Amino acid sequence: MKFETKLIHAGQEPDKQTGAVIVPVYQTSTYKQDAIGKTRGWEYSRTGNPTRKALEDCIAALEGAKYGLAFASGLAAETAVLNILKTGDHIVAGDGLYGGTYRLFEKVFKKWGLKISYADSANPPAFKKALKKNTKLIWIETPTNPLLAVTDIRKIADTAKNSKAFLVVDNTFATPHFQRPMELGADAVVHSSTKYLGGHSDVIGGLVVTSNTKLYESMKFYQNALGAVPGPWDAWLVLRGIKTLAVRMKAHETNANIAAVFLKKHNAVKKVYYPGLKEHEGYETARKQMSGFAGMISFELKGRFKAADAFLKNLKVFTLAESLGGVESLACYPATMTHAEIPEKERIKRGITEGLVRLSVGIENPDDLISDLKQSLSKLLRQA
């Protein structure tokens, strides 16, 4: 089956009992057992639920993995992955990380004795240099949030294999429509399905896939033991969102390209970060490992906080909000919103400055998006 067909059918046979074409929402906590120890495959919905299972099978098929697991949020999915480690184990992580992932590493898992080093996301040799004898996991996010740095997945997968560490890739920004890390050597892929997979800004969710049976069994154990599972409605919403992933991602990318080129030429803009621009540091790697550049753009205004504040307040079609990947265009201010968890000095070192704005370019008509950016940016120039 081709990708677009899998989006609609993978894991989703018509219901055996009724023929319902769409997987039902199995809103039940428990299941009748026919005798002691004799179940019909389902016992309790923390352990397993048919709606959730359809989503798990679907994401596994989309990423080209054997197994999928669904969680209550992206961070819950990450928590299940990190629980495969034990006190004293070491992680090498890319330095371009979602703020909540950084917080999970620094404020939750460090306290239990996990050791974490950060390597420049755009520089594969830096990962090799950061390895230690006890390195068990390499964690990357590509393209990164918010600066869209691109990490060469195949190179990092080689580093991981040589050091017997697992490679985990956060594929939230690219989605399996544009990038499939399992095919490039990743051991597991994580998602915040809150973003493009859900696609409509109406659900929080997380997913993990792997083809390694031992890794899967371990993460499945933690899924049940930690209990951060999605309810059937939330699993169903993500399944429904996924059906239109291909058409949405194409539209996101077309609009993001138009917006990136527009911003690049504007007088009020100092620098644009978009992997689809030839001058972007990660352009060549992105072309090699992605089939498109997706819909996220960051850019630096010439001014600082005041300029960003005025720009964001004056937007009319873009909404100032956290999150990304929905059909509607959003704008956010990483320094105090998505990346507030990173200490100021560290944040500025990583390029998350006071003039930085991040856009999740939606699938509205691009003319409306460009005129919105234009009117708000020209107000900045008039004030300056």
Ligand SMILES: *Cc1c(COP(=O)(O)O)cnc(C)c1O
């Ligand atoms: C949002 C996000 C997460 C966290 O997911 P939640 O669903 O908010 O818990 C992790 N990684 C990336 C890249 C994200 O954008």
